[in-house]
Amino acid sequence: MIRCLTLRGRLPSSLFWLVLSLSILSAPVHATEFDQAIQALNTSKLSKVEGAVSALSQLDDERVSTVFTALLNSELYRHKKDKKLVLLVEKRGKMILIQDLFSGDAPYEVKKRRIKRVPVNNQLRGQIKAYLASVNLNHSNTDKRYAAVQSLLGDSDPEVLKAIKARLLVEESTRVKGILQTAIYLDQLSSQEQHIQLKAINELAGSLEPAVRNQLNQIVADENKQALHNAANKALAQIEDKVAFYSFLETLFFGLSLGSVLVLAAIGLAITFGVMGCINMAHGELIMIGAYTTYVIQLLMPNSIGASLLVAVPAAFVVSGLVGILIERGVIQFLKGRPLETLLATFGVSLVLQQLVRSIFSPLNRSVETPEWMSGAIDINPIFSLTINRITIIVFCLVVFFALFLVLKKTVLGLQVRAVSQNRDMARAMGVRSTWVDALTFGLGSGIAGVAGVALSQLTNVGPNMGQAYIIDSFMVVVFGGVGNLWGTLVAGMSLGVANKILEPVSGAVLAKILVLIFIILFIQKKPRGLFPQKGRAAEG
Amino acid sequence: MKSLKAKLAGITAALTLSVTAPAVIADETIKVGVLHSLSGTMAISETTLKDTMLMLIEEQNKKGGLLGKKLEPVVVDPASNWPLFAEKARELIEKEKVASVFGCWTSVSRKSVLPVFEELNSILFYPVQYEGEESSKNVFYTGAAPNTQAIPAVDYLMEEIGVKRWVLAGTDYVYPRTTNKILEAYLKAKGVAAEDIMINYTPFGHSDWQSIVSDVKKFGSAGKKTAVVSTINGDANVPFYKELGNQGITADDIPVVAFSVGEEELAGLDTGPLVGHLAAWNYFMSVENEANEEFIEAWHKFIKDEDRVTNDPMEAHYIGFNMWVKAVEAAGTTDPEAVQNALIGVSVPNLSGGYSTMMPNHHITKPVLIGEIQDDGQFQIVSQTAGLIPGDAWSDYLPGSKDVMADWQAPLSCGNYNVKTGKCSGQNY
Numbered sequence: 001m002i003r004c005l006t007l008r009g010r011l012p013s014s015l016f017w018l019v020l021s022l023s024i025l026s027a028p029v030h031a032t033e034f035d036q037a038i039q040a041l042n043t044s045k046l047s048k049v050e051g052a053v054s055a056l057s058q059l060d061d062e063r064v065s066t067v068f069t070a071l072l073n074s075e076l077y078r079h080k081k082d083k084k085l086v087l088l089v090e091k092r093g094k095m096i097l098i099q100d101l102f103s104g105d106a107p108y109e110v111k112k113r114r115i116k117r118v119p120v121n122n123q124l125r126g127q128i129k130a131y132l133a134s135v136n137l138n139h140s141n142t143d144k145r146y147a148a149v150q151s152l153l154g155d156s157d158p159e160v161l162k163a164i165k166a167r168l169l170v171e172e173s174t175r176v177k178g179i180l181q182t183a184i185y186l187d188q189l190s191s192q193e194q195h196i197q198l199k200a201i202n203e204l205a206g207s208l209e210p211a212v213r214n215q216l217n218q219i220v221a222d223e224n225k226q227a228l229h230n231a232a233n234k235a236l237a238q239i240e241d242k243v244a245f246y247s248f249l250e251t252l253f254f255g256l257s258l259g260s261v262l263v264l265a266a267i268g269l270a271i272t273f274g275v276m277g278c279i280n281m282a283h284g285e286l287i288m289i290g291a292y293t294t295y296v297i298q299l300l301m302p303n304s305i306g307a308s309l310l311v312a313v314p315a316a317f318v319v320s321g322l323v324g325i326l327i328e329r330g331v332i333q334f335l336k337g338r339p340l341e342t343l344l345a346t347f348g349v350s351l352v353l354q355q356l357v358r359s360i361f362s363p364l365n366r367s368v369e370t371p372e373w374m375s376g377a378i379d380i381n382p383i384f385s386l387t388i389n390r391i392t393i394i395v396f397c398l399v400v401f402f403a404l405f406l407v408l409k410k411t412v413l414g415l416q417v418r419a420v421s422q423n424r425d426m427a428r429a430m431g432v433r434s435t436w437v438d439a440l441t442f443g444l445g446s447g448i449a450g451v452a453g454v455a456l457s458q459l460t461n462v463g464p465n466m467g468q469a470y471i472i473d474s475f476m477v478v479v480f481g482g483v484g485n486l487w488g489t490l491v492a493g494m495s496l497g498v499a500n501k502i503l504e505p506v507s508g509a510v511l512a513k514i515l516v517l518i519f520i521i522l523f524i525q526k527k528p529r530g531l532f533p534q535k536g537r538a539a540e541g
Numbered sequence: 542m543k544s545l546k547a548k549l550a551g552i553t554a555a556l557t558l559s560v561t562a563p564a565v566i567a568d569e570t571i572k573v574g575v576l577h578s579l580s581g582t583m584a585i586s587e588t589t590l591k592d593t594m595l596m597l598i599e600e601q602n603k604k605g606g607l608l609g610k611k612l613e614p615v616v617v618d619p620a621s622n623w624p625l626f627a628e629k630a631r632e633l634i635e636k637e638k639v640a641s642v643f644g645c646w647t648s649v650s651r652k653s654v655l656p657v658f659e660e661l662n663s664i665l666f667y668p669v670q671y672e673g674e675e676s677s678k679n680v681f682y683t684g685a686a687p688n689t690q691a692i693p694a695v696d697y698l699m700e701e702i703g704v705k706r707w708v709l710a711g712t713d714y715v716y717p718r719t720t721n722k723i724l725e726a727y728l729k730a731k732g733v734a735a736e737d738i739m740i741n742y743t744p745f746g747h748s749d750w751q752s753i754v755s756d757v758k759k760f761g762s763a764g765k766k767t768a769v770v771s772t773i774n775g776d777a778n779v780p781f782y783k784e785l786g787n788q789g790i791t792a793d794d795i796p797v798v799a800f801s802v803g804e805e806e807l808a809g810l811d812t813g814p815l816v817g818h819l820a821a822w823n824y825f826m827s828v829e830n831e832a833n834e835e836f837i838e839a840w841h842k843f844i845k846d847e848d849r850v851t852n853d854p855m856e857a858h859y860i861g862f863n864m865w866v867k868a869v870e871a872a873g874t875t876d877p878e879a880v881q882n883a884l885i886g887v888s889v890p891n892l893s894g895g896y897s898t899m900m901p902n903h904h905i906t907k908p909v910l911i912g913e914i915q916d917d918g919q920f921q922i923v924s925q926t927a928g929l930i931p932g933d934a935w936s937d938y939l940p941g942s943k944d945v946m947a948d949w950q951a952p953l954s955c956g957n958y959n960v961k962t963g964k965c966s967g968q969n970y
Contacts, residue, residue, distance in 0.1 A: 046923065074816060076917050121913055121923045122817045124701065126793040156762075210762035254751040261749070355580055363584035365779065365809025375814070377789055383759075387787040390751070460748040460780040461809065465582050467745045469776075504752045509743040510713050 001238035023196055038101070041067070042085055053124055057131045063102065067134055068128045076101075077115040086115060109364065125318050126473035137163055139510045141195070142173045149179045154186060154211035161187055162285030182207055189215050198231055206242060207384045246384040250475050251501050257390040259497025260397035265470040266489050267401060268449035272324075273475070274484040275421045276441050278332055279343045282350035283474060285466025286446045289323055290316035290453020291462045292357060295366045306371040309454065316450035323353075324446020328439050350467065357464045365463040374458060393455050400451055401490055407444070408486065417441050421484065480520050492531055496520075570613040571606075571875055573598055574633035576644025576665075581621025585775070586854070587646050589805060590668060591616060593855045594643050596843040597862045607869055615639055623653045630654040633665045640875035641666065641865055643858055648672060648715050655680065656844065664877050664884075666865065668857035670822075672719035672801060676934035676947030676956035679877075681884060681905045683861035684854060685823055686932040687723050689769070693909040694798050694821035695724060697924050702796065705765035706737045708757050710773055717772035723771060726938040738763070747777045750784040758788060761795045769797040770800070778802055782815050792817025792913070804850035807918040807967040814915045823893070823907040823918040826854035830894040843928070850918070856892045863889040864899055875965045885950060895929055902947035902956075904932025 037059065040052035053071070056064050070076040075088040077098060086098040089107045098115060099107040120128075129151065136148035149167075152160055161184070168180040181203070188200035201219070204212050216239070219225075219232040265287060294312040301308050327349055337344045374392055376387040405509045408414035419427040420437045428434050460466060477496060481488030496516060503512035527533070556903045575594045577587035606612055615637045618628040626645065629854035634657070635641045641664035645651045648671050658665050658679040670685035689919045705719040709724055711717025721740060728738060739760050741753060773781055778801070785797065791814075798819040804826050807815075826837065836859065841847050868883035869875055886896040906929040912920025935942035935957065944961045948954070955965035 117915065117921075119921050120795045121921070122796055122819075126815060129793060147686075211764070214762075214764035229591060236671075250755060251752070252751075254755070257751065258749045290670065325608060336857050358580065363588050364805065365585060365776070367809050369811045370783070375787065377787060384763075385788070387751075387784075389787055432743055459783065461776045463585060463776060463809065464745075465585075465776065500749075508741070509747060509753065513744060 012056040034059055034063065038067065038085065041071075041076070041118055042083060044078075044116060044119065046121060046124075049119055050124060053127060057127065064074060065072050065132065067101075068132055070101075070127050071118065071120050072125060074117055074120065076118045078118055079110070079115055079348055081114065085186075096204055098124050134160065134163060137167050140174060145171075145173070148180060149176065149183055150209070153179075153183055153209055154215070156187065156190070157411070168308075168474070174222040179209075182209060182212065186211060186215060189219065194225070194228065197228055201235050202229070202233045205238045208239065208242060208246075208384075210382060219333050225312065246381070250384055252498065253386060253390070255498030255501035257394055257493060257497070258501055259494035260394045261456065262473055262477050262497055263490055263493030264393070264397045264400065264452040265449075266474040266481075266493055267404060267486070268447070268452060269474045270478050270481070270484075270486055270489040271404075271445035271448065272442055273478055274486075275417060276341075276438060276445075277421070277483075278442070279339055280327075280442075280445075281333075281343060281347040281471065282327060282353060283446075283449055284469070284471035285350045285353040286320045286324055286449035286467070287456060288357065288462075288464070288467040288468055289353070290320045290450030291368070291457040291466060292361065292366070292453075293319045293450065294454045294457040295361075295368050298368060305369050306373055309374075309458075312454045312457075313451055316454045317447040318450075320453065321443040321447030321449025324449075325443040327446070328442035332442065333435065333438065350471075354457050354464045354467070361464075365461045368457040370458055389458055393458070394457055400448065401486070402446075404448060405486055410510075412443075413440060419446075426536070455504060476517070476520055479524065480530055481532065482532035484534045485530070485532040488530055488532035555790070563573055568789075570611045571608070571869075572613050572615050572637055572639040574617045574630075574637065574639035574642035574644065575614055576619060576626065576629055576633060576642050577616075577646065577962075578621040578650075579616075579618040582775070583621040583646050583650075586805065589700050590643075590646070590854055590858055593840075593842060593858050594862070596638070596840065597859065600839065601862075601866060607866055608873070610876070619650070623647075623649050623839045626650040626653045627657050630657045630665075631661070632657075634661045639663075639879070640869070641877070643668070643861060645669070646854075651680070662864070664880060666858070666861035668861060670853070672716045673723075673932075673934055673936055673941055674758070674939075676902050676904070676949070678881065678903075678949055678954075678956060680860060680903060681864070681899065682932060682934075683854065683857040685907060685909075686904055686934065687720050687907055687936055688933040689823060689904075689907050689930045690800055690821050691720050691724055692727060693926055694819070694911060695727065695770065696799070697821075697911045698770075698796070698798060698819075700770065701860055701924065703766050704768040704796075705733070706739075706763065706767040707733065707737045707752065707759060708741065708767065710741045710743070710753070710757075710769055710771050711775040712747070712772065712777055713920040714774070717742065717774070721770075721773050722927055723936045723938050726940075729967070730841040730938065734804050743773070743777065745774070745777065747773075748780045750781045751760070751788075754781070754784045754788050754790065757795065758790060761790075768910060769795060771797050772801060773799070773807075774801050778806060779810055784809065785818075786814025792819070797909070803852040803854075804918060804920070805852045807914065810918070811893045812914055812916050812918050816916050818914050819923075820913055820914065820920060821909060821911050822853040823909060823919075824853045825889070825893075825910055825912050826851045827919045827922065827924060828893045828910070830892075832890055833892045833895070836892055860889060860891050860897050860905065864897075864905075880950070899929075900931050900933070902934045903949060906931045 010048065020180055032300065037052050037055040040048055043049060056067065067076065070087055077088055079086050085101040086295055087101055088096060090097040091097050095109045096112055096114055097107050097109050099105065133148040133151045136144050139148065142453050149164065164180055164183050167233060168177065171177050171180060183204045185200040187377050191197050216232045216236050219228055220236060223229060254500055269283050272278050277335050293316040297312040297315055298305060298308045331345050331349060334340055370507065374389045377387045379385040408417060416432045416437045419432055420434050424434055477493045478489055480496065481492030500512050507515060575591050577591040578584050579591060601607060602611050609868065615633060615635060617629040619629045630642065633642055643666045645654060645667050646669050651667055654665065655677055659677060663679060665680045667680055667684055668683050669878055670690050673686040678802050700791045707728055709721045711721055725738060739846040743753065757769060796817065796819055798821055800821060802820050803822060837851055840851055841849065864884060866888045867887050867889055868880050872879040872883040884899050885901050886899060888896045891897040891907065893908050895908055897907055899905050906957055908929050909926040910922050912922050934947040935945040937943055944959050945957045945961060947956045948958065958965045
């Protein structure tokens with residue numbers, strides 16, 4: 001009985017599907033047009049894809065968005081043997097998880113070679129983005145709507161304008177409302193009536209959208225209409241003020257983030273060189289080892305890139321720290337008090353480490369992925385945005401700095417380190433095992449270098465040469481800040497970063513570096529002990 | 542006295558014969574020098590080329606060698622040290638007596654070995670795209686000159702994408718400076734206004750691209766389609782592309798076309814944010830034809846790693862090596878003078894489905910391909926020149942070299958012959 005009921009229950013629904021599929025097959029012309037266009041996508045020829053995309057964008061079909069999004073994200077493939085379109089679900093090494101397009105069937109795995117991506121080029125991506133923007137105008141997500149309007153700014157298509165006006169009537173978010181208004185005023189700039197134009201110019205004054213600036217610039221260039229010319233000039237001046245302000249903020253941010261990279265690279269050196277007085281030319285390679293540790297950790301946990309960085313921080317600290325202790329025990333302890341020989345020996349160590357990495361990992365750069373939570377930018381306004389990876393690194397730098405600061409000030413190890421660095425003989429007389437402390441201090445400095453390597457792996461190459469790029473800068477920061485002073489390193493790194501970024505747009509990147517170097521040389525002539533010289537008898541010895 | 546000398550010579554000969562018997566077999570081989578850095582900064586690019594050469598030589602030996610002899614590679618490591626390149630080159634030619642050398646990557650290393658090759662009259666095959674303005678009797682340039690890479694790329698951007706504003710960004714050394722000078726002259730000749738061209742140079746290994754990328758963004762927001770033409774070299778590329786991605790510059794807003802970024806460089810990069818940015822080369826791994834598939838298969842088998850990529854300089858060595866083999870066969874000897882003459886006009890298949898020919902100016906004909914970066918680190922070819930373009934040693938767009946041409950055939954036999962004054966400047970390159 002029950003079985004009977006369910007059967008009966010199912011019958012109407014299957015009937016319903018039958019009717020529906022029949023109606024799809026027969027009634028609307030779109031369906032076949034859509035299928036035709038989709039079929040045309042099943043090709044390796046770009047020109048055919050172009051045709052299919054323009055055909056699809058004429059259709060009023062919800063599925064177009066799905067296809068376009070897949071195309072845009074390069075997720076639309078064609079199965080070579082079965083000659084059908086498939087969607088990429090996930091990459092699994094040599095295998096790829098795919099799903100038939102619009103089938104709703106369960107995804108299945110195929111070999112990479114079996115499928116081929118449907119080709120897209122930049123022009124097509126532009127077309128698709130424009131199409132998606134007009135669809136996204138009514139998207140439920142505020143950010144998506146905002147981005148959609150933003151990408152439509154300056155578009156003089158009357159259809160687009162109609163859609164924007166329609167949206168303004170129902171829009172609730174003030175942010176989106178604002179930009180919808182901007183779009184409408186932008187259009188009014190090219191109105192035939194002067195009072196409408198003037199009003200639009202006044203309303204647009206202060207808007208930071210590049211499209212606004214470009215249009216106003218065009219009006220300014222036209223000297224014939226005096227009133228308009230003046231109004232636009234005034235509005236532009238207002239905009240330029242704001243632009244100048246934000247570009248100052250931007251330079252400051254760039255400077256701080258460059259500074260935090262410098263501080264991170266130098267802070268380990270501030271301990272080994274500053275506190276122990278040992279010139280370690282292999283410091284850069286310890287940074288490199290930290291970066292390679294990150295790479296290995298990512299290889300070990302390929303499915304959780306986000307967490308891998310968090311694991312990499314302590315791992316890199318331990319690995320680089322151990323290598324550092326090895327260097328100290330193996331080389332440096334025998335060269336105590338002979339700085340020139342230490343310099344040459346550690347330089348040798350740095351070459352050995354580089355070639356070692358080259359032999360183990362190959363001389364090619366390794367790619368370290370940036371986790372999702374570190375990519376992208378926070379848009380404050382159209383001309384000012386803060387990249388999230390840089391913010392993370394500034395914060396990370398400060399955290400590392402203060403952690404190290406606490407270790408040196410509050411722990412027993414820190415106390416012993418300071419004691420040994422101030423007066424080795426006295427410390428030994430008090431029962432401090434100075435050789436033990438030396439090894440640990442060197443390990444600590446090296447470990448911090450490794451941690452810096454984790455951060456740098458997110459910004460630059462992970463390759464055998466990466467360390468060399470940072471060794472000079474690190475010494476520069478430590479010497480400028482005052483040897484043996486952590487605060488000096490922080491202040492010196494940050495100020496060198498900002499100075500570099502202020503000079504860069506004016507003088508170019510090459511000259512900016514030279515100027516900073518000259519400045520430091522002159523500064524050291526005047527104050528040989530750096531920004532924050534160590535005081536007292538210890539410093540004299 | 543004479544007889545004593547002869548006797549001594551006889552004894553020495555007998556000794557060498559008896560003691561080092563394998564050396565006799567070694568004498569029966571033709572030595573090929575491989576001069577690529579295996580350590581130091583350039584190892585990243587050059588190690589692959591060393592492996593390519595070893596593979597090509599191995600394959601040739603399987604086919605029975607050359608002139609009935611086996612080929613023997615002699616690999617040296619100039620360690621990314623420019624003066625060492627000259628020393629090692631001398632060692633290869635004088636001590637090892639190699640028949641020809643395949644090597645160098647950077648222009649400065651080529652300039653460093655040039656006097657050695659000219660003095661000892663040997664042969665160098667140079668496989669990398671370079672700035673031009675050179676043609677030596679002893680060097681055969683199998684990479685691209687600016688007119689077989691940069692100019693077609695700019696044409697593509699101008700005609701297909703409609704680019705109106707140009708950023709020429711490069712690393713601060715001779716290749717980008719010369720290429721950008723040529724491009725600037727070319728763009729201006731095409732009617733691009735000076736304020737629509739932004740030129741920017743950065744030091745080697747530049748890693749902080751924030752301000753420059755931000756400047757590019759501002760430059761590109763002026764309402765005209767903007768593109769970046771990048772001659773940024775080596776390691777500086779990774780942070781540059783990362784910053785582009787972070788600041789949200791996508792390829793359909795501001796495309797970047799690069800002349801030094803190939804499959805090998807992309808292998809060290811998370812390519813997700815780079816999709817759509819462009820590169821111009823004479824070969825891509827993704828070229829679809831049989832010759833290329835065979836080459837890739839042979840490469841994977843030789844290197845024992847299915848994930849290794851192939852790239853343009855590798856193809857250049859492939860072409861150069863086959864040209865040399867063919868020229869030696871034609872000349873019937875490895876004598877440098879004879880091979881140099883035989884090389885001109887030699888035509889061998891390239892990997893993009895055509896035939897490359899060695900021109901009298903020691904450059905070769907190549908197709909130019911423009912590719913868009915894909916998320917798997919490969920390129921999708923979006924444009925290909927209709928025919929093959931002969932490499933031009935002296936640019937037609939630089940005032941100094943407009944009237945200069947190179948022709949190493951008799952009777953001219955000159956690398957920089959000034960058409961106007963009718964003089965060969967005497968300078969060898």
